[in-house]
Amino acid sequence: MNNANPFTGTWALAEWSVTHTPSGYVHYPFNGNADGHLIYTDNGWVSATLMEKDRKHVPQDRHRLVAARMLLNPPKDAPKQDLDIDAQQQKDIDDLMERFCLASMGYITYCGPFEVNNDEVQHHIKNSLVPQWVGTTLARKFDISDNRLTLSTNEGEFSDKLVWQRIA
Structure with missing residues (x-):
């Protein structure tokens, strides 16, 4: 691990929840059947993948x-x-x-450079499955403790929280 940057490394998704702020209702995307990895490189890039486990196979013809x-x-x-x-x-x-x-x-992926500003990490999207994310910045509040990284964001009435466990 690069001690200069506590983000550097590979993180596995431990939990993903979305809260409807007005009602307090908590939803788990992909019916709680999510998996994912977040990779931060020491040269300032991030690669994120989230997927629904057990998706139907697709033809390969x-x-x-x-x-x-x-x-x-x-x-x-x-x-x-x-x-x-x-x-x-x-x-x-x-x-x-x-x-x-x-x-x-049932799949989300993107990559690009990242930077940390105070209590926020910003992912500057270069490639993404979601076309309209290309050229944008996804800003997330963060907390790192005990080899766990928590990223959160608020969009309208919804609050996303992703908890990642360091694996490498």
Whole structure:
């Protein structure tokens, strides 16, 4: 561990809760079935992953994946094609898209440089599964004690708290 920066290292998710502040109701994202890792490097970068455990597997048939992506988002320079898709092929594509949608809704990831200012750590997002986070800063209040890192933020009526355990 880099003693100059207490963040440096690998952290495993121990708890994630979201509180609806007005009512005090506490919710556990992914039905409390979450896993994740947070990695802070000694050169000032952070990589975060959170996921719902036991997500349904998604097909790995590359041909079907490319076909579905071409239907959803054809390249701008691709010639216009009328694809002759029968009902079964359309059902397969719809199933594929649903599975990928559910898989991605159960996964959060981002990375970028970070900095610490007083009692706040700021993650400057360079890459993210959530497109609108790219180029933004996620600011979190923090507390580090006994190899545990607690990050919290308030957004509107909700308060997120993530507790991480140092593993390396």
